[in-house]
Amino acid sequence: MRTAYRVETVRTAERELMARLPEGALMQRAAAGLAAACADLLGRVYGSRVVLLIGSGDNGGDALYAGARLAKRGAGVTAVLLNPDRTHPGGLRALRRVGGTVVPPHRADHALQRAHVVVDGIVGIGGKGGLRPDAAPLAELAAASGAAVVAVDLPSGIEADTGEVRGAAVRADLTVTFGTHKPGLLIDPAREYAGSVRLVDIGLTLPADPDVEALQHADVAALLPHPAAESDKYRRGVVGIAAGSTRYPGAAVLAVSGALRGGAGAVRYVGPAGDAVIARFPETLVSDRGPKHAGRVQAWVVGPGAGDDAEPVAEVLAADVPVLLDADGLRLADRDAVRARTAPTLMTPHAGEAAALLGTSREEVEGARLTAVRDLARSYDATVLLKGSTTLVSGPDGGTVRVNPTGTAWLATAGSGDVLSGLSGSLLAAGLSALDAGSVAAYLHGLAGRYAADGAPAGAHDVAEAIPAAWRDIRA
Numbered sequence: 191m192r193t194a195y196r197v198e199t200v201r202t203a204e205r206e207l208m209a210r211l212p213e214g215a216l217m218q219r220a221a222a223g224l225a226a227a228c229a230d231l232l233g234r235v236y237g238s239r240v241v242l243l244i245g246s247g248d249n250g251g252d253a254l255y256a257g258a259r260l261a262k263r264g265a266g267v268t269a270v271l272l273n274p275d276r277t278h279p280g281g282l283r284a285l286r287r288v289g290g291t292v293v294p295p296h297r298a299d300h301a302l303q304r305a306h307v308v309v310d311g312i313v314g315i316g317g318k319g320g321l322r323p324d325a326a327p328l329a330e331l332a333a334a335s336g337a338a339v340v341a342v343d344l345p346s347g348i349e350a351d352t353g354e355v356r357g358a359a360v361r362a363d364l365t366v367t368f369g370t371h372k373p374g375l376l377i378d379p380a381r382e383y384a385g386s387v388r389l390v391d392i393g394l395t396l397p398a399d400p401d402v403e404a405l406q407h408a409d410v411a412a413l414l415p416h417p418a419a420e421s422d423k424y425r426r427g428v429v430g431i432a433a434g435s436t437r438y439p440g441a442a443v444l445a446v447s448g449a450l451r452g453g454a455g456a457v458r459y460v461g462p463a464g465d466a467v468i469a470r471f472p473e474t475l476v477s478d479r480g481p482k483h484a485g486r487v488q489a490w491v492v493g494p495g496a497g498d499d500a501e502p503v504a505e506v507l508a509a510d511v512p513v514l515l516d517a518d519g520l521r522l523a524d525r526d527a528v529r530a531r532t533a534p535t536l537m538t539p540h541a542g543e544a545a546a547l548l549g550t551s552r553e554e555v556e557g558a559r560l561t562a563v564r565d566l567a568r569s570y571d572a573t574v575l576l577k578g579s580t581t582l583v584s585g586p587d588g589g590t591v592r593v594n595p596t597g598t599a600w601l602a603t604a605g606s607g608d609v610l611s612g613l614s615g616s617l618l619a620a621g622l623s624a625l626d627a628g629s630v631a632a633y634l635h636g637l638a639g640r641y642a643a644d645g646a647p648a649g650a651h652d653v654a655e656a657i658p659a660a661w662r663d664i665r666a
């Protein structure tokens with residue numbers, strides 16, 4: 191599991207550790223890790239040219255000490271001081287002692303143009319808002335220089351706690367972060383600014399519950415349902431799919447295609463697209479009566495391509511089994527009926543649907559995904575999976591939020607959400623909690639999307655067909 195903690199928690203852990211260590215020890219650990227990462231990037235340190243962008247806090251201190259370590263190994267190091275009077279004094283002394291040079295911001299251009307690596311020590315977890323006017327031009331020069339940009343702790347200008355980007359920010363190729371990931375390094379739009387992320391262990395002791403976590407292969411492998419010897423189809427779970435319409439029969443077919451690959455023992459389809467479903471997947475149990483009379487299921491999926499009929503949504507919400515609400519189902523569901531449910535509910539909106547439910551704009555949701563997913567989960571007392579560039583899953587309490595690490599831009603294709611809802615519903619029927627079903631489905635779906643695309647466009651049905659390969663790889 192990859193975990194991320196917000197700034198307040200990092201600060202507390204930092205204070206506890208600092209009290210037990212000699213002064214400055216923590217910063218030296220950070221600087222050593224940072225210098226090692228820069229050295230790896232440079233390949234050959236001796237004779238290389240490194241430019242440090244230095245703000246007035248400890249983030250700048252880390253960069254200066256790392257610069258001193260590189261200068262000791264023969265790099266030419268130039269520090270650009272944004273605020274000479276408030277520069278970390280020990281770091282500056284260390285750099286000067288080994289021959290590092292210092293220039294003011296208006297003379298940074300020349301050094302930046304010749305740099306191999308630019309180290310962004312403008313601001314770290316002490317920052318608020320986008321870069322200030324004195325720092326923003328340096329970020330632009332760094333981006334234009336062609337040098338590799340290494341962010342110290344996080345790219346300056348992003349919001350560490352939320353992944354928001356509220357103004358100018360540094361675009362890094364590599365971020366060297368200390369003690370723990372910060373939520374902003376895992377969540378878009380900020381994640382895009384971080385490049386690849388390297389974690390340096392500085393010995394922090396962190397609480398059990400992170401703010402954000404990302405499942406890794408081994409976590410998903412442990413959660414995937416596995417049939418026992420005595421399993422029959424009912425014990426493995428039956429998932430009911432109430433989806434599709436005469437206008438959109440394809441949504442039903444795609445949701446069923448996802449459901450068939452999600453571990454449930456059987457898929458029951460209810461709705462007007464039964465003929466299309468049977469033609470493609472003869473193993474489906476098709477019913478032409480409403481969800482209430484369709485027979486027993488262990489979980490329902492309602493909504494993909496369903497049109498305007500609110501009746502099946504209401505019937506499904508009244509069932510005492512886990513329910514997944516997607517697409518039209520989200521629009522047609524009565525909020526109080528969702529809140530009144532005792533069995534788990536999993537809602538799977540994309541940003542536009544989430545915005546409609548929250549009464550805000552799509553841009554607002556995309557810019558503040560972590561806040562949006564938590565707000566929606568609390569407001570509906572449901573688990574919410576917010577689809578998008580970084581898919582997030584929040585439980586009803588808005589506590590630890592899962593971020594999916596396998597997403598790919600190729601998944602932004604028509605019908606891909608229908609496959610995801612069928613897959614998630616199948617995992618719900620197989621007995622996973624709503625949080626696990628949503629995050630495991632997103633993980634498999636993302637991986638399947640990568641396999642299906644393999645560098646070229648792929649349709650939603652290709653993604654569904656690649657799910658078994660993703661599943662096998664995770665279990666391997």
Ligand SMILES: NC(=O)C1=CN([C@@H]2O[C@H](COP(=O)(O)OP(=O)(O)OC[C@H]3O[C@@H](n4cnc5c(N)ncnc54)[C@H](OP(=O)(O)O)[C@@H]3O)[C@@H](O)[C@H]2O)[C@@H](O)CC1
Nearest residue numbers: 204217246247248249313314315316317318320321322343
């Ligand atoms: N935690 C740990 O365990 C460890 C932490 N360590 C390191 O310490 C870092 C935190 O250091 P920190 O607390 O000194 O704050 P930091 O990020 O340097 O920023 C403060 C300065 O930035 C300024 N500023 C603010 N907003 C700005 C903006 N938008 N644009 C431009 N400037 C802005 C602000 O200005 P002011 O408001 O004071 O005028 C103030 O001067 C942390 O990220 C890590 O690198 C490691 O050494 C060891 C282990």
Ligand SMILES: [K+]
Nearest residue numbers: 310313342346
């Ligand atoms: K930084």
